[in-house]
Amino acid sequence: MIAVVGATGNTGRAVVKELRRLGQNPVCVVRNVEKAREVLGADAKAVVAELADRTSLEKALQGVTSVFVVTGHNPQMAEQQNNVLEAALKAGAKYLVRVSGGRAVVGPNAESVVGRGHHAIEERLRESGIGWVILRPGLFMQNTFAQAALIKNDGKMVLPTPKDLPIAFIDVRDTGALGARILMDPAPHVGKTYEFTGKTTNYGEFAGVFSEVLGKKINYVQATLEQTEQALKGRGMPDWLVAHLVTIGRITERGGFSTENTEPIRTIVKREPITTRQFVEDFRSVFS
Ligand SMILES: NC(=O)c1ccc[n+]([C@@H]2O[C@H](COP(=O)([O-])OP(=O)(O)OC[C@H]3O[C@@H](n4cnc5c(N)ncnc54)[C@H](OP(=O)(O)O)[C@@H]3O)[C@@H](O)[C@H]2O)c1
Numbered sequence: 001m002i003a004v005v006g007a008t009g010n011t012g013r014a015v016v017k018e019l020r021r022l023g024q025n026p027v028c029v030v031r032n033v034e035k036a037r038e039v040l041g042a043d044a045k046a047v048v049a050e051l052a053d054r055t056s057l058e059k060a061l062q063g064v065t066s067v068f069v070v071t072g073h074n075p076q077m078a079e080q081q082n083n084v085l086e087a088a089l090k091a092g093a094k095y096l097v098r099v100s101g102g103r104a105v106v107g108p109n110a111e112s113v114v115g116r117g118h119h120a121i122e123e124r125l126r127e128s129g130i131g132w133v134i135l136r137p138g139l140f141m142q143n144t145f146a147q148a149a150l151i152k153n154d155g156k157m158v159l160p161t162p163k164d165l166p167i168a169f170i171d172v173r174d175t176g177a178l179g180a181r182i183l184m185d186p187a188p189h190v191g192k193t194y195e196f197t198g199k200t201t202n203y204g205e206f207a208g209v210f211s212e213v214l215g216k217k218i219n220y221v222q223a224t225l226e227q228t229e230q231a232l233k234g235r236g237m238p239d240w241l242v243a244h245l246v247t248i249g250r251i252t253e254r255g256g257f258s259t260e261n262t263e264p265i266r267t268i269v270k271r272e273p274i275t276t277r278q279f280v281e282d283f284r285s286v287f288s
Contacts, residue, residue: 002183003027003064003093005057005084006071007046008035010142011099014176015068015183016040022180026068029060051080057087064091066183070099075240077117082124095131095186097179098122102136103195104256105248112247113240131190133182138170138197139257141279144206151210151287156219160228160249163204163220167252168197168260171274181268196264197257198273206276213280214288225249 002019006012007028019026028046030036036046049056051071061067067088071080081098088096098121100106106118125132147157161167178196182189207220223231225246232242251257265273280287 001027001064002066002068003029003061004068004070005029005049005051006069007044008032008039009070009072010140010172011070011137011175011179012068013039014173015070015179016044016176018173018176018180019183022184024180024184026183027060027064029057051083052076054083054087057083058090061087061091061093064088064093066095066097066186067093068097068179068183073101073114073117073244075113075117077114078120078124081121085121085125085128085130089128089130093130095133095183095190096125096128097133097135097182097186097189098125099135099137099175099179100193102138102251102257104251104254106136111250112244114244115247131186133186133189133191134193135175135179136193136195137172137175138168138261139252141169141171141198141274141276145283145286148286151214151218155217156221157203157207157210158221158223158231159203160223160225161203161252163207163222164202165253165255166200166258166260167202168200168257169206169276170197171279174198174265174269174273177269178264194264194268195259195261196273197259197261198265199262199275200258200260201276209276209280210287213277213284 004015004026007016008030028044029049030046047060049060069084100118105115108119110116203220207218210218229246262273
C-alpha cells in the first residue's frame with residue numbers, strides 16, 4: 001500500500017491524482033479532513049495526522065509499504081519529516097520518496113533555513129536503511145498563483161528576476177506524474193536523486209504566454225530584491241519566509257534555476273514535460 005503525506009498540498013494532490021489514474025487508491029495523510037474532501041474528492045482514503053504527532057503518523061502509516069512525503073517548508077521541517085521517517089520505519093515501510101529543493105538551494109550551510117532543513121532531512125534519510133528516492137524539481141510554475149491578483153487586476157507580473165534570464169520551470173503535475181510512477185515500482189529508483197525540469201524559458205516569455213492565452217497584454221516588471229522584501233513584509237509574512245523568498249530570488253539571479261533537465265520526465269513518465277502554455281491554459285480561470 002502507498003501513502004502520500006501532505007496529500008492536500010500542490011504536489012501531494014498531483015501525486016494522489018496520478019496514482020488514482022494508474023489504478024491505486026493511496027492512503028492520503030492530511031491534517032484537515034474538509035480540505036481533503038474538497039481537493040481530493042469524497043472517495044479519497046484520508047487519514048488525519050499532524051506532523052508534530054508521531055503517534056498519529058504511526059497509526060496513519062500502518063500497513064503501508066511506500067511513503068511519499070511533501071510537507072511544504074518551515075523552520076520545523078526537519079523535525080516534522082523525521083517524525084514521518086520514524087513512523088514509516090516503525091510501520092515497516094520499505095520505501096520513502098521525498099520532494100526536496102533544488103541543488104542550488106539545499107546544503108549544510110545553505111543561506112535559507114529551508115535549504116538547511118532539506119539537507120538535515122536527507123542526512124538522516126540516507127542513513128536510515130529505508131529505500132529512499134529524492135526528487136529535486138525546478139522552480140514551480142504554480143508559484144505564479146501568487147501573481148494571480150496582479151495579472152487579473154493590473155495586467156502585470158512583478159518579480160525580482162531579470163526578464164530574459166533562462167529559467168527551467170516545472171509544473172507540479174509533472175512532479176506528481178514522476179512520483180506516482182516511482183511509487184508504483186520503487187526498487188529500480190532506490191538511492192537515486194532526480195533533478196528534473198521542463199523546457200527552459202524566461203519570465204519575459206512566460207508573461208508573453210499569459211498575454212496570448214488570456215487575450216490581454218501582461219507586462220513583466222522587474223522589482224529590486226529590496227522592493228520585493230518590503231512587499232512580502234507588507235503582506236504580513238513571517239520573517240523566516242521573507243528571508244527564504246529573498247534568498248530564492250538571489251539564487252535565481254545567479255542561475256540556480258537555469259539548468260534544464262527534461263530527461264527524467266521523458267524517460268520515466270514517457271512524455272514531454274508540461275509547457276508554460278499548457279499551464280496557463282489549464283489554470284486560465286485562476287488568472288482571469
Ligand atoms: N516552490 C518551488 O518553486 C519549489 C521548488 C523546488 C522544491 N520545492 C519544495 O517543494 C515543497 C513544497 O511543495 P508544495 O508546494 O507541494 O507544498 P504545499 O502545497 O505547501 O503542501 C504542503 C502539505 O503539507 C501539509 N502540512 C503542512 N504542515 C503540516 C502539519 N503540521 N501537519 C500535517 N500536514 C501538514 C499541508 O497541509 P494543508 O493543505 O492542510 O496546509 C499540505 O498538504 C517544499 O519542500 C519546497 O522546498 C518548492
